[in-house]
């Protein structure tokens with residue numbers, strides 16, 4: 001296609017095109033002919049005839065009402081006929097892969113001129129690569145799928161497999177051995193929890209919460225029990241299929257009858273007389289990715305207590321979508337198991353020892369959620385900093401109001417404290433065995449998750465106040481804030497409700513109180 005040649009105009013020339021049948025405007029030193037577009041404009045035709053708009057510089061009016069991305073859409077970009085002579089556009093989109101220059105839009109370790117004791121060269125290289133990957137492939141797919149509600153595209157899943165991103169999202173460990181990570185940027189033996197944190201945080205930047213869960217969240221929580229507790233043949237087959245993106249897995253614990261109360265679950269597994277199979281009956285609710293999963297890591301009541309069993313989709317397994325407040329992209333399911341026959345070799349961990357299998361999974365799951373919560377809050381801080389800078393009210397930018405600055409101060413303080421605490425805990429994880437982590441970090445991670453998701457909800461509420469009506473509107477200026485405010489409760493419930501986790505942290509502290517401590 002031939003590139004359109006853009007002419008250069010003086011501001012005086014543009015000013016002559018100021019009538020409904022010949023209507024030009026200037027936005028950021030670019031000249032747009034909106035004569036034919038005015039009747040199609042979603043904001044109506046009349047706005048183009050308001051004082052100071054026809055033939056004039058409408059930059060301020062435009063950015064008070066539209067996101068910059070509007071001008072990049074092909075149908076609107078082609079309205080541009082020229083530029084203003086001797087002037088340059090100053091408003092630029094962030095180049096895919098690059099860092100934002102908005103203060104607090106990046107964590108301190110990624111902010112120019114600041115330092116961190118935790119991040120080495122391989123962390124920085126991985127961050128660059130995964131940001132580019134997210135901007136190029138994940139973000140466009142996330143926005144499109146969030147819109148149409150379909151599951152994440154299989155070609156994104158396949159690309160993630162090629163780079164071994166699914167494997168890295170399981171954390172450091174033997175499963176990385178022999179794999180080329182992100183094209184060789186990180187060696188499997190040097191991969192640590194900071195690398196994993198980077199992957200989770202960067203991939204959260206697509207700003208689509210349902211899609212985020214759709215993109216293999218089921219594997220992040222459902223595969224570790226297979227990785228750590230399955231018999232070798234089963235482990236090799238299932239781990240390989242899931243990490244190569246060919247098959248999908250879900251963690252199926254919660255039920256309509258019981259959520260956090262694992263002991264109250266009703267799904268049963270009974271042995272056949274010959275002792276070779278389990279027969280599973282029951283239901284599971286809110287199972288992430290369940291709609292399209294091939295495997296289910298299922299918590300069951302057995303004669304000797306609670307047992308975790310890997311169930312393959314087949315006869316007697318049925319999954320139905322549940323409508324939640326985020327998109328169906330996540331594949332959230334209600335599952336029924338009716339006389340499902342499963343070989344006893346599919347038992348994960350000891351029979352009756354399911355609680356241990358689950359508990360060993362929780363810390364990692366919750367820590368992953370802290371990583372994503374910290375990053376998604378930060379995006380809302382960036383949205384608010386930009387909006388309050390470009391939006392004028394009472395003749396001045398919104399950020400000239402002290403009440404607005406006070407909200408921004410609280411948002412910044414919250415996100416910075418969550419990230420700093422997260423980095424401290426991540427450093428502990430890097431220096432502790434898995435067993436030590438279970439002993440020493442369950443409490444701190446529970447408290448951090450409680451704090452992170454409370455902060456997230458306060459920030460969501462503040463952001464809606466700052467954006468006003470736009471904060472409750474699904475399209476336009478406030479679309480990310482609306483989405484965030486609607487979906488933020490997911491973080492506060494999944495992986496353990498806030499109060500339960502806070503209590504866990506305090507109970508652990510009480511257990512560790514020295515006997516001789518007195519005021």
Ligand code: HEM
Nearest residue numbers: 032042043047048053058061062065066067070076476477
């Ligand atoms: C090339 C120039 C323009 C284009 C391509 C354009 C395009 C759009 C689009 C796509 C929307 C729908 C909402 C969104 O996606 O953000 C919209 C809404 C709107 N536009 Fe424009 N617009 C232009 C210029 C202007 C100007 C100069 C004004 C004001 C003087 C204006 C006033 C509005 C208003 C009031 C709305 C409704 C906003 C809302 O619902 O919050 N537009 N415009």
